[in-house]
Amino acid sequence: MKESVQTFGPQKGTVGILSEPHPETQGPNQPAIILLNAGLVHRTGPFRMYVDLARSLTTKGFTVFRIDLSGLGDSLVRKDNRSDEERAIVDVQEAMDLLTEKKNIREFVLLGLCEGADRAHPLGVMDSRVKGIVYLDGYGYKTPGFYIYYPWDVVLHFTQRLMLLEKWKNLVRRCFPWFFQNKIQENTENPSAPYVRETPEKKQFESDLKSMLDRDARLLFVYTDGNGYYNHKGQFREAFKSLCSTNKLQVRFFKKTDHLFTNLIHRDELFLSIGDWMQDHFQTTGNKTEGSGEKLVEVNGS
C-alpha cells in the first residue's frame, strides 16, 4: 500500500490522502472510493476510522481517497457564494477529476458517515461517474414499525442512564452552577454551529434512489440503532418496499451500536461488511459472490 498527500481545487487548497493498493492486487477499471468528512471531524474520521477503513480496502485492491471538504480539516475555505452542499459537490467532483487525470480512474464510490452521507447523496444523483454510495447512518425514515419498537428503546435507555452516578452529578452541577464555579469553565466563544439535518421528502428520496438504481448504481445503507431514527431490521424495507427487490440496493442494520461505531468490534464488523460489498459489486479480479437483499448484522448478541 502507498499513501500520498494530494492537493487540488482552487489554489490547491483542498487536501486529501490517497491510499493505493499494491498494483498486483488492483483489478482493471475498478472504481476508487472517496470518503467524505463525518461532520466536523477531519479526514481521519472518528477514532481514526477512515484511516483504518481505507487501509483495509486497499488490501482488497481498491484505491481510496480520504478528503477534507473545503473549510474542514486541513482544506482551505472556498471564497465563493456557494452553499455548503454546493461546495461539497464541487469539492468531490474536483477530487474525481484529479483521480481521472492522475490515475486514469473514471468511476467512483462515495462513502460518508452521517453528514458525509448526506453530502454524497446529491452528487450521486447528479453525476453518472458515481457508481455507488455507502450511506453510514444516512437519511432514514420512521415507519409504523419504528414506533412499535420505540417505547421499549426509551425505557431501556433511561433505565440504564439512571444507573449512572456521574449523570446525577452533572445534573447537580447544572442546577447549582455557582457552587462549582471554579471547577466548570464553559466555553462561550466560538460555539460550533451544529449540523441541522434536513432530511429530503420521502418521495423525493425514493425518486433519487430509483434514478441511481436505474443507471445501475449500487447502494449500501448501513444503519445503527444509536442514531435515534432507525431501530429495527426491516425499517428500510417498510419505508421503500419497491426499491428492495433488487440486489443493487442493500441494507445492513447494526443493533446496539452507537452512531460513531465507537466500539472496535462494531467497526471491525462494519469494515468487513463494506469490504465484502465492494468485492461483490466492484471487484474485477477473482471470483465474485452475490449478496441478496436486506441483511441483518447484529453485533453484541441480541
Add this chain to the structure above:
Amino acid sequence: MNPFYFGNPEKPLFGVYHPPKIQQNLNGNKGVLLCYPQAREYEMTHWAMRRLADMLSKAGVHVLRFDYSGTGDSAGNYSSGSLTQWKADIRIAMNELKDTAWVKKVSLVGLRLGATLAALVAEETEVENLVLWDPVVNGKDYMKELRNIQKDLSLSPYYLPKFASNGLNGNGPGQLLGYPSSHELDSSIEEIDLIKTFQFKAKKSFLVISGETIGYCRLRDHLAQKDIPFECRLAPDTGNWDVAVESLGIVFAENILKAITETVTGIKS
C-alpha cells in the same frame, strides 16, 4: 500551508508546514512545533491546532504540526504507539522544521498529552521555548479519567460492557474510548509524573492553563521550587476535558489560542 510526509520512508510521519505570512519581522527566524494530544482529544482539537498554526504564521512564525506514529495520517497502528516512539517523532519533526524553515532553534507548543511529551523531550533536548497547554501532569489521574468516561459509555444501551470494558480488564481486544489500547502504552502513560521533572532545556517555559486544577497548582509549585524559569498564564476556556471528551465536541478555545500566540511571539493581539 503545505501538507507532506517526512521522516523514515518506511514509516512516514504526516505533517503540515505553515510558512510565515509576514516576512522580515522579529518572528521571522522563529520556528514552532505543535504537539497534538492523543486519541479522542486529538480529533476534538485538530481544528484548534490548525487555527493556532494559522495565527502563529500570520505573526511571522514558521510552524509545523504533525501526527505521531500510529496516529492521524501517519503510518502505523495506534495500538503499536509508545511514549518512546512519540518522543522520537517529536525530535524528527523538530529537525524537519529546522531543515524546512532554516531556523536554528525550535519552540515546542503542546496540548494535553502532547504538552507532556514536549516537556519530556525538553528534559533531554534543547528547545527555544516550551509552552504547555493544559498538560497531563499525572498519567495515573489521566488514565483514571479516561476509564471513568469509558465506564460511563459502557453502560449505554449501544455499547455493551462485556466488550467496552475489555481494555480495562485485559481480556479480549483492548480498547479505550474508541481507540485500541495496549498494556504497554497504558502503563507507560501511567508512569508519567511531571512533578518529578528535574529541568527543562528551554530558555523559558510557559504553563498556559484554561482553568485552575490541583494538578496544575502542584506543577506550578514544583517548577517554582526547582527554580525552573517559567510563567503561568490563566486563559479561561474549554478546561473541563473529561466532560469535553465524553461529549466529543470540537474545541475552539479562542482565548487560549490568543494567549499562546502572544506568549510565543511576544506581540499582544
